[in-house]
Amino acid sequence: MLSTCSLLIVLVPLAAVGLALINTGFGRARGAAHAMLSSLAAMAIAAIVYALVGFSWEGFPGCPAHQFVLGGTSWNWLANEPFLMRGFEWNDSPTTLAMLLQIFTVGIAALIPISTGADRWRMRSTCISTVLLAGWSYPLFAHWVWGGGWLAQLGSDFHLGHGFLDAGGAGTIQALGGLSALAIMWILGPRRGKYPAEGGIAAIPGHNMVYVLFGCALIVPGWIALNSAGAMLFIGAPISHIPLIAATTLLSASASCLAAVAVTHIRFGKPDASLCANGWLGGLVASSAICCFVTPLEAILVGLVAGILVTAAVEVLEVHLAMDDPGGAISVHAVAGIWGLLAVGIFPHIRDGIAPLQLGAFGNSGQFLAQVVGIATLLGFILPMVYGLNWLLNRIDSQRVERRGERQGMDLYELGGGAYPEFVIRGDE
Template structure:
């Protein structure tokens, strides 16, 4: 435990040392001369929201409406019209704030869905351990993200237009190659201090944090039933403070993948509306690396390589968890507009629902046709796989495309589970690698194929709407492929090395005796089902 605490404290101190870089980078930022352009007023934080939401926030107003001088003249000549315009702008931003926060609360509720699904799909003797990992991910992930993860991800992404503020998140560390800037990570917003004390920045933190926590949760299922709790804790901080924020910055924080369109004409750059790759593929690839390093559970594979089933102890619990996840997913996808005033939310939510239905049905029929029974666990995972797949393209595709994307995801889930289990010989108790990793990649590619050009104007600062291969933009598909390849290489290498190095200091895996007896009492101090502890049939 002393080694664990010392390692954690050293990590915190090293990452907090990055905070002064933000001030240095801002001071070193080149100034625009007066001859080139009029000096702009520096952005100021607004911790009360008193100055957020103005006439300039009315739809289309900032681009096509009056200048500041016109506003001043309107206030003098038509004070009532000016007040109405101000109220309309304030109301629009207030709606967006409320929508974003409520959707963030829905995504937070998904934590319960993950906990129930993963615990139900694992064995009774490890139920308390699996549930505790899913519970503590929330606190560990949030604190790590607060310390530096949010800053690395979103420190250069401001202002947040739909929330009317956040302009102080304006510093991105970038490198220059081929005459182009490649954003790597943000440098503002550490610990939500200083000029990050702003209502829009805090609201964005809450919404982005619950997405990050979803990512951190995913490997707890693939690595369940043999992962030591000490290793899990260190992993939680490493993911939330460093690996997730970096890839998320590249796609969502204005980083280099997002700028592939602006810099190289590849569509709108890598487009991931709600996180098929940023959230799910990142978690799935990390799960693959971790499960490979840990090795399979005892008894999973026989001496001759035969695959032995180790069934979960509570399928009703697991299916209930999947349905809770499906409910929270409406906040996940539709909430990613960050705007209740964006009426595309109706399309996003309906596409999400249709895809999930298709995925559960195709997974059911696949198992029924090829294995003789409509497997309940595969049907439930098919629903989740389709939700993962539709997460990136949900805002950009038609209903028919959403159903097709979900249907493919359901079949892909079944094929992938057996491939991972039987060919790769990677033990994944809940199918997280296939649900999140494989279908996260499929979802990102689906944008580059099915985006129909009706939505996404100016997405990633590129004029025009988002179009895929079927609608004439091969560049968009290439940008999506680059996003998938980057995610797999970066996340897999980072976590494979991380778990190998960590194992030198803190063992990733519990002892055979603890694994055989069950991780509950030994690792978290409580037994989920004490009345069953002496009944081997329940183990």
């Protein structure tokens, strides 16, 4: 079983590559190399910081932890493992595989805000913000959910179902990344020219829809691997559940994409490629929560709702709330992630033997409430914390590039060269 899990983990970077391509395609041509290099740098920093510091604070179920007693209950809030991987044994144990998986997944979480900050977020600030995410925000919430923390123990301590369930990281990776993107958007503000002073909204389309759609295709094997490995390592799903997980993941994404096609066709008369790509991604994100807890038919239903939610959220954010999110990362990762987490409580098949949970003896009673408590924690604690950290960072060193840099393009201004030099029209040509 563990060798299968190792093989699955090796496929997870495909999800990161797909996301990086999507981020790049949704940005402007004059910032394409910058977006790709920022993605690579963020993944590299996230891996190093998480391995050296983050995992010590995340830990694993049963590891030494910081706890306090409140209301007669012990609250496990932070792991207490040695830093710099001291004493960590590299073998084929579930703990080692969980760490390996998360070296990749923390990079995925770090990629999400890059989409929102496209064409105006300095690379230096992206890197420092990634250090905060991989070293503190991600490990803290991941400990609560996957490391035996208080959210995982809601079932045993407060009789809330099986505790907060998140098999593939819809909350821990996606919603956390999406809420970080929201914090970054509040700090950076919109791109210049997006909301002109004379009113209206300027359309700034992504420069390469082929990158976006190719990224959507490339991301699928990585996502199936992520959901399968997560379900095996964090929920205890047996290897026999991998076909179900693969089916629910793909069906959810497909239904979500088709829902986006239908909604955009009804709204605009033609399907919108960027919104359909967002729909596909939204279905994948929602599937991360539900992948081993629902039947394939229910996965289609969850995907349909995700597709409608994502397309609606993109419009509400851009038009009604004047939030400039070039890749729709907040709608895709935060909104669809939260919907997926809720769906786990709405379709509780854990008792029916579809999912292999052997945790707790309280059945599914209170599972919906456990999911709501987890979502409330993301919105009420993680979002203000991430915003506060990035606000502080912005006070020390402005995260937004200067006006000249935005006009010139991030490639030329920060890297000294463009992604497509042959496309430049010179005076003598």
